[in-house]
Amino acid sequence: MQDQLYTVIDVETTGGGILGNRITEICIVLLQGDIILDKFTSLVNPEQNIPPFITGLTGIDNDMVRDAPTFDEIADRIIEITTDAIFVAHNVNFDYNVIRGEFKKLGIAFTRKKLCTVRLSRKLIPGLFSYSLGRLCSSLNIPLVDRHRAEGDTDATVILFQQILELDPEYTIINSFLNARSKEATLPPHLDVKIINALPEKTGIYLFKDQKGKVIYAGKAKNIKQRVLSHFYDKKNKEYALGQNTHTIDYEVTGNELVALLLEAEKIQKHYPTFNRAQKKTIAPYRIIQYINRKGIIQLAIDRSKSTDHSLEVFYRRSDAIEQLERLCFDYQLCPRYCNLQSTTERCSHYRIKNCKGICHGQESVVLYNMRVQQALISLKKQKETYLIREKGRTIDEHSFVMIQNGIYKGFGYVHQSEQVSHIDDFETFLTLQKHTYHTTKIIQSYLRKNGGNNIIYM
Template identity: 60%
Template sequence: MHSQLFAIIDVETTGGGIAGNRITEICIALLKNGEVVDKYTTLVNPERDIPQHITALTGIDNEMVADAPRFIEVAERIESFTKDTIFVAHNVSFDYNVIRGEFRLLGQHYNRKKLCTVRLSRKLIPGLLSYSLGRLCSSINIPHLNQHRAEGDVDATVILFQRLLSLDEDLSVINTFLNPLSKQATLPPHLPAEQIEELPEEAGIYLFKNQKHKVIYAGKAKNIKKRVLSHFYDKKTKEYHLGQETHFIDYELTGNELLALLVESEHIRKHYPKYNRAQKWPATTYQIISYENQRGVIQLALGKTKVLHDSVSTFYNRTEATEKLEEICEIFKLCPRFCALQSSSEKCSHYRIKNCEGICEETETVEEYNLKVQAAIQSLKENNLSFAIQGKGRTEGEIAFALVVDGQYRGFGFFDRSDSICTIEDYEPFMKLQQASYHTHAIIRSHLKKNGERNLVYFEKPLQLANHRINTMKKSALTDSKEDVFAHWGETL
């Protein structure tokens, strides 16, 4: 192995995503038996403008590369110079993928075994605060002249790699990193392999965190370890940048996919991770609300909000909410004007609802009308079922649950199979409260649509109507059966 040829490489580029990153300068030093035996360096015309912020960092501007060779003119030299070598770089995925991308533009395939000096340094020189090339060189007294230029960075990386070779005399660590089964070169440079090894192959959520422990991505999976690794094998620009920023991975077991979805949604709402797209924007909800006007009349109205508040009832599209408002207005003989179904302040004149009993003309007393409104409100509340969705827990003897109370998701938890759980109150000591949202509602609706009433536990509520004047027929016309409400949850997905 000591006679193995290593190519220590650094490239400077135009910046941007991997797909659009073009080389402006490249330096390659060949190392054999621990000594530099050859070096090649050149500016490269990227055939596009170099952004000002890149010039400010590297000092390479458009004028410097105007007469430099294009990559197509140096490709053969790079190919032959690195033939039979192991590709070594500080944060190897960046340099390697940029060079592969240049060859791909020429219709050629470039493939080398590779080593990352960031990952090797973390393994062989543990405990440093930073493993960026500049700070690493400063920490272990390596001269690093002409930073952010290809040759200056290569010269510093050569000395670093020589130090690493001296710390790994039998090359056991390097051989492990070169083993294709270890996937070491594929992992993000700042993420210790031990964190990957410790990930469970079970259902739950995982959190990618940056150097400051800020959550930058939240995901869910049936198999956490397999899903996390899939991010690092993905060659898309977004996944690459995600890997570059990831320093830590946390996870939380949920036992089943439903809870994984709900917990993932909560983390996205709470942390607003940089690399999550779905669920970041709160969806609009529509709520039937009640309030008392100056006459003391209880009015109903449709409220539009992106945050769930306490209300008479909540809906997830405007048509559904309006239809329900019209339905209770008709059944309980309420006034369309005082149910926000008519904008004018004159006598009600709704196109369909004609059974107002005169509150808008003051021929019906406020007290009588309010009793009907209270009965309508009570009926709507009773229409919201309470139930628990039970499922597989994190261990053999555990049951997981998601709790819905009065039609709203309240939280999740776990209890032992030996626990006696019968009422809503029994669940509360085991429950972690969560915030309901459009997304949690959609997750539960989807689950019900897919799985039916399997593993559902309903909680009965006593029928309490405030208005003794509403007869049983009218009450039953509004208050759906369990089957009707269940169908509603499933069909409105």
């Protein structure tokens, strides 16, 4: 390995994500072992505008690159200096993919073995608070001049890599990172490979967390390890940014996909992760409520609120709530006016429901009318079934259950086969309480459509 060639590389770009980046500056230092053989530095005309925030970060503006060579004009020089060399960079996947993308635009395949000085530093210099280039240089007394300029960052990375070579004289760690079967080359820079190796190949949820332990993404999977790794092989802007911000991963095995979906929805609502798009919006349901007006008449109405605790019934479309109220009016001869189906202050005149007995203009007693309202409410309550969905557990000697009580999702739990449970009160002992939301309703409805009455236990 003493004769091995390395190219230490840094690029500055226009920003805009891994797929939209164009290079504005590049610096490449060629090493043989730890000896510098060659160096190439150049501004690059990105052939597009440089955003002001990038200029603020790097100091490179449109005027500086206007007369600089385009990438295709320096492509041969980059190929020449990197041929037969291992591509080395701090957070290597960024620089490597940007350069590879530039070559792809030219119809040229660019493939090199690569090493990441962030991951190598974490392995060989453990215990530091941060492995950003600036923090590492400060901790190791490496001079860093012209931060966020290609040459300044490359010069500092060269010194860092030379120190890494000294810490790994037998090239044990470096060779393990270069192993084609090693995950080290594909994992994000801040994620320890031990975390990946510990992930189970089972159904459940996983949580990506940043340096402060904040959940930045919640997902569910039939195979947790396989799904997590797929994020890091994906070259989309969002997946790349997710990897760059991930420092650790937590997981929870659920045993089946239904509980995984419900738990994923709960985590998204609880943590509001930056990289989740779906399910983040809290949708307030429509509720059928009752109240007594000044005349002592029980009125029904449609309200909208996040709380479902005192609702007679919950809907996620206003049209469904109206349809249910109209059905109650028709079946129990209620007054459309006192069910808030019309806004007139005089006698009712609903376009379809004509069987009101006259409570709205004094032809029926309040007592008799209220009795029919109570009967309607009782029928409404009977429609709201209580049942359990039984599914596979986390191990072969347990099963899971999802509880729906009076039409409202209450949560899930796990019961060992040795437990004697038959009544709903017995199951409540093992219940993990959860919130009933629009998303949990959709998940359960989808499950019931797909599975019909299978696995349903009515209580």
